[in-house]
């Protein structure tokens with residue numbers, strides 16, 4: 001058996017579905033397939049707008065409905081079209097009702113937001129399975145959320161063991177070669193729909209493999225695998241042929257290929273191999289195993305639009321617990337700390353956070369000005385990371401560190417098993433440093 005995830009980026013139009021049909025037909029000749037689908041391109045972003053509850057919400061919901069029906073009308077016909085039309089219309093009706101009620105109430109809870117976002121993947125299951133069936137592939141769609149998750153709405157965690165019974169029950173009595181599940185969504189124990197966070201279908205695919213003991217996962221997307229850098233930023237970016245699990249985890253965490261950060265977690269203590277490949281061209285990345293001696297550096301990833309908040313004070317010097325008091329403020333307002341540093345003099349603590357969180361955190365820390373903090377500075381920064389097992393080798397890491405040092409990095413830190421180094425720099429230097437590091441990485445890539 002094989003799990004195949006069909007990304008939203010490759011579900012735009014009839015041409016895309018034509019290629020998907022060919023690929024799935026080819027794979028289905030060899031294996032029984034579990035497909036995991038994302039919402040069709042742009043739909044999750046549209047649903048986010050529906051959930052924003054503006055006067056356009058209902059109109060956007062209606063466009064989402066049209067998009068699916070038009071697509072089905074172009075590719076399917078007869079009974080397949082009628083059945084999919086009926087099922088999509090039923091879901092759309094439910095979506096319109098929620099869109100109306102949040103307009104009336106003027107409030108959207110995290111739970112309602114997840115419920116709204118789930119319509120993208122649920123509609124995609126109906127659309128994709130119907131398209132495959134209409135082209136003679138014995139496919140069956142199961143739009144129900146396949147997992148039990150915790151109740152951290154918007155960023156929930158899949159509970160692998162608890163999901164086994166649910167998945168097996170959904171699959172029992174389904175005698176089809178190709179089964180289509182929605183990515184990105186789950187439910188809590190008591191049936192409330194949750195979402196896993198942006199890019200969550202990748203995480204769904206590896207989790208289904210883990211739960212069902214399947215060792216082959218393919219993530220089909222628009223680019224030929226995970227690349228040495230974001231192809232929109234680096235025109236000379238190349239596909240990375242192989243990544244160890246640690247390297248893949250670091251890259252996902254740093255946003256490469258917009259992978260969900262927990263995509264590769266289910267691969268721990270398993271024999272799962274993941275392959276990321278393109279729908280349109282040759283080239284792929286295989287992810288499995290550990291670092292080897294031959295491994296070099298693999299890629300560069302950039303996180304932009306970050307802010308660094310520097311807390312300065314002599315009152316924090318040698319005062320046990322002062323760093324934890326400052327960080328507790330971030331925890332209490334729900335702000336994630338992306339990078340942290342403190343010099344040995346202990347006079348400054350630097351916290352790097354997402355740009356959207358800075359106001360909240362600064363306001364909160366201003367409250368400690370009398371007791372603990374003297375000054376607070378805020379700077380625009382970026383995090384540029386180099387990833388690869390080769391970063392453990394002195395001759396490689398010294399080259400890359402040398403390049404970064406000429407950009408006056410504010411922080412340098414190493415990631416999981418020392419397979420990455422991150423440089424926090426003034427955001428004005430980010431593009432140039434990224435380009436230089438990427439060129440150096442390409443020299444080490446065969």
Ligand SMILES: Nc1ncnc2c1ncn2[C@@H]1O[C@H](COP(=O)(O)OP(=O)(O)O)[C@@H](O)[C@H]1O
Pocket residue numbers: 006007008009010038199220221222223225226227228229230231232255256257258259299
């Ligand atoms: N290192 C990288 N390798 C490949 N793609 C990357 C990388 N960094 C950023 N990207 C971007 O990620 C996009 C693919 O992610 P996404 O649109 O979420 O695909 P999908 O919908 O198939 O999951 C690519 O189009 C590319 O622009």
Ligand SMILES: N[C@@H](CC(=O)OP(=O)(O)O)C(=O)O
Pocket residue numbers: 006007008009038039044045120183184197198199200201202258
């Ligand atoms: N539709 C969700 C989940 C997902 O994984 O999508 P994609 O495969 O297009 O990245 C999102 O946009 O976040």
